[in-house]
Amino acid sequence: MGRLNGFQTVLLMIVLALVFVIPASAQKVNAFPKDDDPLHVRVAMYDELMRGNHWNEGAIMQHVIFPPVGKETPIVGSQEDVAGHTAVFLAAYSYRYAVTKDPKVREWANQLMEGLLKLEKVTGVPGVVARSFNKTDKPLWHEQTYFFPMEWHQSTSMPGYRWQGDLSSDKFTDFLYGVGTFWEICADAEYKAKAAGFLDRFMGRCVDYNFKMVDVDNKMTLWGNFCPDLPHQSLNSLEMLAGMKVTYRVTGKERYRAAYQMLIDRYHYDDDAIMAKVLWPDEWKTPWDDHLAAKSFDMLMRWEDDPLLKIKYRMSLNRHWHDWKNSDFRNSADVFYHMLYQVLTGETVVGEKCIAAIKQMPGFKRQRLTYTIPTENGMKTMEADEEGNATTMIRNYWFGRYHGFIDPKW
Known part of the structure; x- marks a missing residue:
């Protein structure tokens, strides 16, 4: 190749300047x-958007704010539910793999499992899992704006990362559901061992601390109380029974079977779990409690073989169904409750109204918003694009495909 002339040299310098100065678009999709569009088209496109714009080193961002308010990597936005979305996305990809047997889908599921393992590794304490992590050497503005600012920490086990702590009972349930489903229908031998190890460390720490979730300081988190010696919600009894059942199933360790039986025999968690659903007054009902109960039922009722316990869990499910059956399907999770109830009971409840709602499941829109954010020079007002997430939609779709409710032609 000959030497560059003057014009070619200048042109090359301009190209290199553009390559190194102009950042790539944060919105990759x-x-x-x-x-x-048909349902399968919408699901596929939202899936691409989620993997392209919300994928943070194997963790799934629930909410992304793009530049100039955010970063080129998807690490700016509310993040208290990142661990949960990652686990539910893992369940979705597990159903998808079970349906399609596509090795690429299994590899994505493996990467999501690695994301959960990184959420544990970043805390530096085995069994303590972060809500989220960001690759950054210094605090970012969203730490002061969303959730609890004091729960962001600099990682000592992964230098150059910050992580958010104070895990809550919803993440406990997301882990037993997502990782348990992955272990059951998607993971190969290597990843079955990784999934079992994750649940063993996480659930084992809860057992070690008398059925409480504790943070790196060994103190109970704000919403981490499953303890038999402390007053707690009946829903938490249901969740802990599911946690022990799943962890015994995937690890085979006697301590979890013994813990499960002790909570029933000595502390009557099985009776308490019957009352997990708040039916009255309406003001006390919360949609997220239904999410947690449904995921607990899915694992607990399918894996329990004691006839008496199955009756009690069915009683608890029936209390939930008393509410769920009257759904107007405005909540994107409502179709999941109907499909799940039919799977667990064998009763035909997925009718025309539910099918119509399945076909119209919403994803999310990108919107332009104005943000007033803290900076070193005071507050600054800026505009940026923002995206929510389609985790529930994608999980619902592949759960429905896996159990035969959804026609792939829809």
Whole structure:
């Protein structure tokens, strides 16, 4: 190759300047489905958006704010539910793999499992799992704006990362559901061992601390009380029974079977779990409690073989169904409750109204918002694009495909 002339040299310098100065777009995927696209098209496109714009080193961001308010990597936005979305996305990909047997899907599921393992590694304490992590050497503005600012920490086990702590009972349930489903229908031998190890460390720490979730300071987290010696919600009794059942199943360790039986025989968690659903007054009902109960039922009722316990868990499920059956399907999780109830009971409840809601499941829109954010020079107002997430939609779809409710042609 000959030497460059003057014009070629200048042109090359301009190209290099553009390459190194102009950052790549943070929105790697920009194609959104139309509202009237078939369901399978909408799900596929939202899946691409989630993996392209919300994938943070194997963890799934529930909410992303793009530049100039955010970063080129998807690490700016509310993050208290990142661990939960990662686990539910793992369940979704596990159903998807079980349906399609696509090795690429299994590899993505493995990467999600690695994301959960990184959420544990970043805390530096085995069994303590972060809500989220960011690759950054210094605090970012969202730490002061969303959730509890004091729960962000600099990682000592992964230098150059910050992580958010104070895990809550919803993440406990997401882990037993997502990792348990992955272990059951997707993971190969290597990843079955990784999934079992994750649950063993996480659930084992809860058992070690008398059925409490404790943070790196060994103090109970704000919403980490499953303890038989402390007053707690009946829903938490249901969740802990599910946690012990799943962890015994995937690890085979006697301590979890013994813990499960002790909570029933000595502390009557099985009776308490019957009352997990708040039916009255309406003001006390919360949609997220239904999410947690449904995921607990899915694992607990399918894996329990004691006839008496199955009756009690069915009683608890029936209390939930008393509410769920009257759903107007405005909540994206409502179709999941109907499909799940039919799977667990054998009763035909997925009718035309539910099917219509399945076909119209929403994803999310990208929107332009104005943010007033803290900076070193005071508050600054800026505009940026923002995206929510489609985790529930994608999980619902592949759960429905796995159990035969959803026609792939829809």
